[in-house]
Amino acid sequence: MIADQWPLFGLVLRTPRLELRLPDLDRLAELAELAKGGVHDPAVQPFLAEWTDAAPERVAASVLQWSWSTWARWQPESWSLGLVVIADGRVVGTQGIEANRFATLREVSTGSWLGRAEQGKGYGTEMRAAVLELAFTGLGALFARSEAFEDNHASYAVSRKLGYADDGISRHVIRGAPLASRRLRLDRAGWEAARTIPVTIDGLEPCLPMFGR
Structure with a gap:
């Protein structure tokens, strides 16, 4: 089995409504189709990388290529884990968690997206809670970071619910214009105080x- 050679394929996180796992090729194709259908209002660009501004077929291909590239580049000192999020048997989005020099810094960052039809159901909170449980309980992390543009109210709502605190701003160029984003940081005490979603x-x-552990 592939999990014998690459154990990450046997890693599964579960919340009351969701299952998160490394995708096989069929699940990855399902995720690419979801991205092809759009994951946000085209009038805005909520991501630092402007990958969703491409044609739908190019967006789908970029999802495949990004996943394959993270598998190929994986090292214990620098890793990026992209999990598909499954609800009621269907892929509804993806939740990522990554780190550099984790064994020393004990710090992770997260990122995610959901298909447009799957937004507004509370999935974002559950899927972030799942990877935070992996980070803090499973891997012994001390900090988790997140970042979102100032108008991304849904992302901020998830971060606040899960105990994050403000950690300054960053400035970026998006679609040729400057745009500020807010950084957020979660420490172990904040995570323990806000930890209400059961995760296995x-x-x-x-x-x-x-993971360098």
Whole structure:
């Protein structure tokens, strides 16, 4: 089995409504089709990388290529884990968590998106809670970071609900114009105080060396 060679394929996170796992090719194709249908209002660009401004077919292909590239580049000192989010048997989005020099810094950052039809259902909170449980409980993280543009109210609502605090601003160029984003940081105490969503983690033990643990 592939999980014998690449244990991350056996890692599964579960919340009351969601399952998060590394996608096989069929699930990855489903995620690409979801992205092809759009993940936000075209009038705005909520991501630092402007990948969704491309034609639908190019957007779908970029989802495949990004996932494959994270698998190929994986190292214990620098890793990016992109999980598909499954609700009622269908892929509804993706939740990522990544780190550099995790064994020393014990810090992760997260990013995610949902298909437009799946937004507004509370999935964003559950899927972020799942990877925070992986980070803090499973891997022993001390901090988690997030960042969103100032008009991304949904992302801020999730961060506040999960205990994040303000950590300054950054300025970026998006569609040729300057745009400010707000950084947020969650420490272990804040996570423990806001931890209300039950999460189970299966298959982590054989993956620990891959995370630098």
